[in-house]
Every structure is written in structure tokens, then in C-alpha cells.
Amino acid sequence: MLRISLRDGEALVINGAMLRSKGRSELVIENKVALLRGREIMTPEEATSTARRLYFATMMAYLGDEPDTHKNQVIDELTLLIPVMDSDEGRAACVRFARLVAEGNYYRGLAACRALIEFEDAVRAPANEAA
Known part of the structure; x- marks a missing residue:
């Protein structure tokens, strides 16, 4: 399990899908995925x-x-x-x-x-x- 906190507007790529946080968000990833945070993209x-x-x-x-x-x-x-x-x-x-x-x-x-x-x-x- 991986817990990720995102700032408002921060980008996140999960298995090739680009996501962007609207507001401050916290996600819990419960399985293995290819994940990159904004500064890594x-x-x-x-x-x-x-x-x-x-x-x-x-x-x-x-x-x-x-x-x-x-x-x-x-x-x-x-x-x-x-x-x-x-x-x-x-x-x-x-x-x-x-x-x-x-x-x-x-x-x-x-x-x-x-x-x-x-x-x-x-x-x-x-x-x-x-x-």
C-alpha cells in the first residue's frame, strides 16, 4: 500500500493515464502500478x-x-x-x-x-x- 498526497493542480501519471489533482488530495494505491508524480514527469x-x-x-x-x-x-x-x-x-x-x-x-x-x-x-x- 502506498499513500500519496497531492497539492492542488499537481500532476500524477498512473499506468500512462495523466491525472491532475483538483484541490488537495490524498490517494492510497493498493496494488502495483507504474506511477510518476509531477516533478518526475x-x-x-x-x-x-x-x-x-x-x-x-x-x-x-x-x-x-x-x-x-x-x-x-x-x-x-x-x-x-x-x-x-x-x-x-x-x-x-x-x-x-x-x-x-x-x-x-x-x-x-x-x-x-x-x-x-x-x-x-x-x-x-x-x-x-x-x-
């Missing part, structure tokens, strides 16, 4: 970099929308991201993410992917400052 328009596309594909695979297609996209995006990681720590984060996804643990993979987004942003920041 990424729109296609927000998938503007390799790590963000990786997050989006992982999110879609987790929610069960055409999982094989999104699993292939996860592999493709990870293949593009690994060479960009310029530190051992960044490459190790890629390996942690890949292990979680290979085990089918997409939800924890999303958390690991948020770290990859931070690494990618850090790598890109000096390049953007030089431009």
Missing part, C-alpha cells in the same frame, strides 16, 4: 538533450507505452551519452543507470538518469560559456 518538448531524451525514453518504457521501442531508444541514447561523459564519475553513473534498466528497474533508472542530466549539464556549461 517529462514532456516530449522537454527532451532537448541526449540525457533528457534518455530520461524520456526510460519514462515511457516504465509507463509501458511501446516498451520495446523505448528500450531500443534507451540503448541508442545511452550509446551517444557515454562518450560525452568526461569524468570517471559520469561514466560510472552511466553504468549504474544501464544496470538498473537492464534489470527492468525503470523507476530507479529514472532517478539515476536525473544524475546523468546533471552531469551532461555540467559538461555543456563550459561549452556554452565559451560561445
Whole structure:
């Protein structure tokens, strides 16, 4: 059993269905579902970099929308991201993410992917400052 409190207007995705709280709400989930809260949800328009596309594909695979297609996209995006990681720590984060996804643990993979987004942003920041 999982108890979730939602603020007014907060989004929630359950098994691919987008819900939005009207007023302050509390839900009790009594069975296993694929669930994402507002801050964990990424729109296609927000998938503007390799790590963000990786997050989006992982999110879609987790929610069960055409999982094989999104699993292939996860592999493709990870293949593009690994060479960009310029530190051992960044490459190790890629390996942690890949292990979680290979085990089918997409939800924890999303958390690991948020770290990859931070690494990618850090790598890109000096390049953007030089431009």
C-alpha cells in the first residue's frame, strides 16, 4: 500500500493515464502500478538533450507505452551519452543507470538518469560559456 498526497493542480501519471489533482488530495494505491508524480514527469518538448531524451525514453518504457521501442531508444541514447561523459564519475553513473534498466528497474533508472542530466549539464556549461 502506498499513500500519496497531492497539492492542488499537481500532476500524477498512473499506468500512462495523466491525472491532475483538483484541490488537495490524498490517494492510497493498493496494488502495483507504474506511477510518476509531477516533478518526475517529462514532456516530449522537454527532451532537448541526449540525457533528457534518455530520461524520456526510460519514462515511457516504465509507463509501458511501446516498451520495446523505448528500450531500443534507451540503448541508442545511452550509446551517444557515454562518450560525452568526461569524468570517471559520469561514466560510472552511466553504468549504474544501464544496470538498473537492464534489470527492468525503470523507476530507479529514472532517478539515476536525473544524475546523468546533471552531469551532461555540467559538461555543456563550459561549452556554452565559451560561445
